[in-house]
Amino acid sequence: MSPRRGRSLVPTPVGRVPGLRDPIVGLHLVLEPAPREQVLAFLAADFSTVRPGSGWPVPETTPGSPPWRISITYDVEVNWLVVLHGLVIGDCFTHGGADEAGDIEIGYALAEPYRRRGHGTEMVRALSDWLLEHEGIERVVARNVDAANVASRRTLERVGFKLEREHGDLVFYALERPRE
Numbered sequence: 779m780s781p782r783r784g785r786s787l788v789p790t791p792v793g794r795v796p797g798l799r800d801p802i803v804g805l806h807l808v809l810e811p812a813p814r815e816q817v818l819a820f821l822a823a824d825f826s827t828v829r830p831g832s833g834w835p836v837p838e839t840t841p842g843s844p845p846w847r848i849s850i851t852y853d854v855e856v857n858w859l860v861v862l863h864g865l866v867i868g869d870c871f872t873h874g875g876a877d878e879a880g881d882i883e884i885g886y887a888l889a890e891p892y893r894r895r896g897h898g899t900e901m902v903r904a905l906s907d908w909l910l911e912h913e914g915i916e917r918v919v920a921r922n923v924d925a926a927n928v929a930s931r932r933t934l935e936r937v938g939f940k941l942e943r944e945h946g947d948l949v950f951y952a953l954e955r956p957r958e
Contacts, residue, residue, distance in 0.1 A: 785912040790854045793875025793882075796912050797856060804904040809870060812857040819848045831865035833889030834888060843887055844869040847939040859887065860901050868870030869893040870905050875919075881910055881952070906937060910955045920951045 787794035801807035812820075816827055820835070828854055836843050844857050854875070862869035868888035876882040884905060888898055904916040925947050935941075939951040 781956055783815070787876060787912055787914045790852055791852045791868035792856075793877055794914055795813060795854055795856060796871065796909070799858075801903045802858065804900045807900050807904065808861045808903055809858040809901065809908075810861050811855060812844075812846075812859050813855060813868075814850065814853070815823045817855075817857060821846055821850065828859065828866045829864055831862065831867040831889055832845055832891045834866050834868060836868070836889060840887055843911070844871050845873065845885070848874070858900055858905065860886075860897070862892065862897065867897065868901065871903055872909070876912075876915050881919050882915050882917075883919045883922070893927045893929065898929070898934045902933055903937045906953050908928055910953075918953050920954045921948075923949045923951060925949045 788797040790925060799811040812874075816823055819825070819827060825835070826850050837942070846857065849871075857869060858869045859866045868886065870884065870886040873883040873885055883927065884902070886898065886901060890903070909915050909918050911948065918939075918944075920939060923930055923934070925931075925944065931949065931951075934951045934953075937953065939953045942950045942952050944950075
């Protein structure tokens, strides 16, 4: 993980969110911020500004589908497009901003043809590392993960997330900022 750069968070109605969002560049993937205008177009089923990969976008009913409507309702930008060789293959996002304890929750989804290829691990690692560079973010959490979603659980564990608790059919994970 790179050293903290003193990036700051901006207060919003849904918590404190990163103020400036640049593309997050990984080994194979680029996480491109989805600005408000693009999200509005997506909600109108206009994907002309991107090259969708097979199976993207995932249906809104799919666990891990992006909170496009929430970002418009609260006027916050919390969505990134997961791009591989110029194709959008998935989404990742925060569920609002960081809470008072410094926890920020992530969600993600990849189109089916791009799963089980290491892209999920790269995406979660890149987003989590970037979030932990921000002052005020102490942990990245994944809450309400379907306990039966073994692939997603393994992705979180490969990145270093620790299982915090189980509640019925749901599990909760957290990745703490390394102590300096």
